[in-house]
Amino acid sequence: MLDYSYLVLHLPRGTSRDAARQILTEHAEYGDWELDRLRLYPDGRRDVRLRRKIIRVTRTM
Template identity: 65%
Template sequence: MFEYEYRELRFPRGTSRGAARQALSEHAEYGRWELARVRLYSDGSRRVTLRRRIIRQIRTM
């Protein structure tokens, strides 16, 4: 089973789609994050949840 770590980003109402897309693509490219969930609120703000797999090394003897 995989283990993930999560990061939450919040974008206020006035954030353009292009600016949000650029921020998400930078996290994906440089931090190896992937999109897990997007929540759009009635006031226009967005909460984006990103995740990435935790790689654990197995000790060999």
């Protein structure tokens, strides 16, 4: 079974589309995060939830 770690980002309404894309791209490239959920509100703010797999090492002995 896969376990995930989550990161929630709150982007204010003044954040441009290109700036939001750049932030998410950096998290994906350098932190191995992937987009789980993005919510865009009518006033322009965004709530983004990112996730990444947790790798657990099991003992083989």
